[in-house]
Amino acid sequence: xxxxxxxxxxxxxxxxxxxxxxxxxxxxxxxxxxxxxxxxxxxxxxxxxxxxxxxxxxxxxxxxxxxxxxxxxxxxxxxxxxxxxxxxxxxxxxxxxxxxxxxxxxxxxxxxxxxxxxxxxxxxxxxxxxxxxxxxxxxxxxxxxxxxxxxxxxxxxxxxxxxxxxxxxxxxxxxxxxxxxxxxxxxxxxxxxxxxxxxxxxxxxxxxxxxxxxxxxxxxxxxxxxxxxxxxxxxxxxxxxxxxxxxxxxxxx
Numbered sequence: 647x648x649x650x651x652x653x654x655x656x657x658x659x660x661x662x663x664x665x666x667x668x669x670x671x672x673x674x675x676x677x678x679x680x681x682x683x684x685x686x687x688x689x690x691x692x693x694x695x696x697x698x699x700x701x702x703x704x705x706x707x708x709x710x711x712x713x714x715x716x717x718x719x720x721x722x723x724x725x726x727x728x729x730x731x732x733x734x735x736x737x738x739x740x741x742x743x744x745x746x747x748x749x750x751x752x753x754x755x756x757x758x759x760x761x762x763x764x765x766x767x768x769x770x771x772x773x774x775x776x777x778x779x780x781x782x783x784x785x786x787x788x789x790x791x792x793x794x795x796x797x798x799x800x801x802x803x804x805x806x807x808x809x810x811x812x813x814x815x816x817x818x819x820x821x822x823x824x825x826x827x828x829x830x831x832x833x834x835x836x837x838x839x840x841x842x843x844x845x846x847x848x849x850x851x852x853x854x855x856x857x858x859x860x861x862x863x864x865x866x867x868x869x870x871x872x873x874x875x876x877x878x879x880x881x882x883x884x885x886x887x888x889x890x891x892x893x894x895x896x897x898x899x
Contacts, residue, residue: 650831651777657827661820665796670810673800678749681860682871693874694746698739700881705736708888717891720835721779727771727786728891734764735884742877751809755801758814762793765821768887772825772842776832793817822849835897841890848883852876 647655686692711717712728719725737760745757766789774782796814803810829842855862855876862872 661816665813665816668812671812672809673751673811680873681863691746693871695743697874697877698743700878701735701739704881704884705732708732711888711891718895720896724774727767727774731764731767734760734767751804755797758797762797763790766790766793769821769824772828775834776828822846836894837897838890838894841886844886845883848879852879855879
């Protein structure tokens with residue numbers, strides 16, 4: 647096993663151990679108390695609901711790029727992981743809108759499930775392009791299923807009154823760190839491979855906007871909240887992937 651593969655394996659094992667052994671982490675009930683509660687045109691929580699249109703636009707555009715003939719794929723089957731990724735982005739538009747109309751734990755499940763589909767698709771795509779075609783195809787289904795399982799596990803523990811959102815949090819963090827590790831340790835077979843750093847950067851911006859939801863709303867004079875901007879920043883991460891696919895070429899060997 648190469649040193650690079652050993653690093654990836656060690657990180658994966660560490661995350662699995664953490665998800666199993668660390669104390670349960672319940673979903674904070676105040677998570678649903680977003681700063682911007684204002685309705686508009688009959689839509690409750692207008693900003694947080696309507697901002698999900700960005701996911702729909704990026705999801706549809708990304709699927710178009712992934713499926714068009716002109717997009718460069720050395721092997722046609724490589725499209726599959728990107729189709730899964732952009733399908734997850736598109737479904738996030740529905741799931742997040744549904745959740746933000748009446749935020750609670752039951753609806754939050756539908757917000758998180760599509761995001762794990764997107765995470766799994768993007769990681770598998772990078773494994774395909776940077777490690778090996780076979781490895782990426784093998785990883786795709788398990789990556790998506792583990793993500794989905796982490797959300798369903800959280801839902802099941804909530805129903806038992808002993809909620810544990812930790813595995814989902816670890817899956818989300820794992821996906822982003824693994825994206826950076828793959829981009830750093832393995833060169834892509836395509837140009838514009840370093841665009842994936844921008845995906846991570848937009849993810850960090852999205853998390854900061856989420857964390858400082860109310861502070862951003864206050865700083866911007868009550869015009870737009872941090873959580874609304876989180877949706878736009880997260881959609882920008884998907885846009886970066888679509889732009890990368892549209893502009894890349896095979897690296898000359």
